[in-house]
Amino acid sequence: MNQISPLHAETLTALAAAVAAGLIVGVERGWALRDRPTGGRVSGVRTFGLIGLTGGIAGLAPDIFAAIIATGVVALVTLGYFRTANRDHVSATSAVAAVLTFAIGFTAVRVAPIVALSAAAASFALLSARRYLHTLLNGLTEQEIEGVARFLVVALVVLPLLPDTQMGPFDAWNPRRIWMVVVLVAALSFAGYVAARRWGQERGILVVAITGAIVSSTAVTAEYARRMRDEPQARSALAAGISIASIVMFVRVQLLTAILVPSALPTLALTMAPATIVAGGFALVAWMRQRHAEAAPVKLGNPFDFAPALILAGSVVVLSVAARWALARFGDEGIAVVLGLTGLMDVDAAVLTLAGLPGHMLSPSSAGVVLAVPVLANTAIKAALSAGIAFGRGGVGAAMPLVAALGASALAMLLWTWAG
Numbered sequence: 053m054n055q056i057s058p059l060h061a062e063t064l065t066a067l068a069a070a071v072a073a074g075l076i077v078g079v080e081r082g083w084a085l086r087d088r089p090t091g092g093r094v095s096g097v098r099t100f101g102l103i104g105l106t107g108g109i110a111g112l113a114p115d116i117f118a119a120i121i122a123t124g125v126v127a128l129v130t131l132g133y134f135r136t137a138n139r140d141h142v143s144a145t146s147a148v149a150a151v152l153t154f155a156i157g158f159t160a161v162r163v164a165p166i167v168a169l170s171a172a173a174a175s176f177a178l179l180s181a182r183r184y185l186h187t188l189l190n191g192l193t194e195q196e197i198e199g200v201a202r203f204l205v206v207a208l209v210v211l212p213l214l215p216d217t218q219m220g221p222f223d224a225w226n227p228r229r230i231w232m233v234v235v236l237v238a239a240l241s242f243a244g245y246v247a248a249r250r251w252g253q254e255r256g257i258l259v260v261a262i263t264g265a266i267v268s269s270t271a272v273t274a275e276y277a278r279r280m281r282d283e284p285q286a287r288s289a290l291a292a293g294i295s296i297a298s299i300v301m302f303v304r305v306q307l308l309t310a311i312l313v314p315s316a317l318p319t320l321a322l323t324m325a326p327a328t329i330v331a332g333g334f335a336l337v338a339w340m341r342q343r344h345a346e347a348a349p350v351k352l353g354n355p356f357d358f359a360p361a362l363i364l365a366g367s368v369v370v371l372s373v374a375a376r377w378a379l380a381r382f383g384d385e386g387i388a389v390v391l392g393l394t395g396l397m398d399v400d401a402a403v404l405t406l407a408g409l410p411g412h413m414l415s416p417s418s419a420g421v422v423l424a425v426p427v428l429a430n431t432a433i434k435a436a437l438s439a440g441i442a443f444g445r446g447g448v449g450a451a452m453p454l455v456a457a458l459g460a461s462a463l464a465m466l467l468w469t470w471a472g
Contacts, residue, residue: 069108070160074105077156080179084180084182106121107160110161112161122158214231270430277442291453292334306321313407322464324427328457402427438451
């Protein structure tokens, strides 16, 4: 009994992947154009499957014949599009998808079936997201488009060009690592910014506190403290929002730590757990007192503004040198002081500074405790803001959860230090 040779089996697998890729794209196109009359579509599910197969066959042929086949497919698709477009003014999306499907089928044979199937899945996702993408574009402002453009330059142009080597005093600077953390923080901030714009006004103070704190928990605290002076009926809810903003800050710092300094995360998480629990308890009590307060959005700028990114990068450059000098001169206590002062202004910068230190300079447990210092310093600043801005109008009460959270985690940090 004849068996299929490995070479033939590989070829058949590639052709099957080419057909499957065509059917994947064809299903999406067929569904999207399901309401069009017969003959009103450039191509349907079967046609896309055949185009994928044609691409696979072209991949088996010599290059000259593959080019001829590709030219014929492009010509047929283009002719079909123009004939339909003249009558119905349909989009060119299906025609472009057909050409892409041919290329995917070709890739299944010339590169690898898994690459072709991955490309087909990505095409399906992109094509099916048409309505969402159009809605997203309609909701963007000119400032946000400019911000996205800057972010793409920062992430896809500047980052790959930077050297991945240690340099500068104490070998404190790694240009690519410094810029990478700027990209991460900017992306995280933009996620919170979009969420605040999309759901803030509709979902109330709670959602604004959560989404706004992803961008800046300090900004949320200052804005809510200001509102406590003018909106006495919403003071309980606003106090809850201040506590929630701090909880989000605790979580955000731990997320950055998990990405940049994973060895420090266990100790940091244990140190932050009491603060999170205490702040959460106060927030729940305050929220239950008043659940229907009128919401207003926190005024946040575009987090893709390039100036803050440069300031953050500059602060990390300076603090990296200061941290290494303090560590060499005074040990763990010295770097804790440096990062604590940093946390008064920007907790993220403190995380990034610690991430730039070589792993052997601090033990994982020491790194977690040291990283807790700027978090607690920032919590103290927010408590002072709450009490000061809304003094005599609920500000002290809003600051109490932060003070309690600060005390709980400070105690946990001391116990951990003594136990170590």
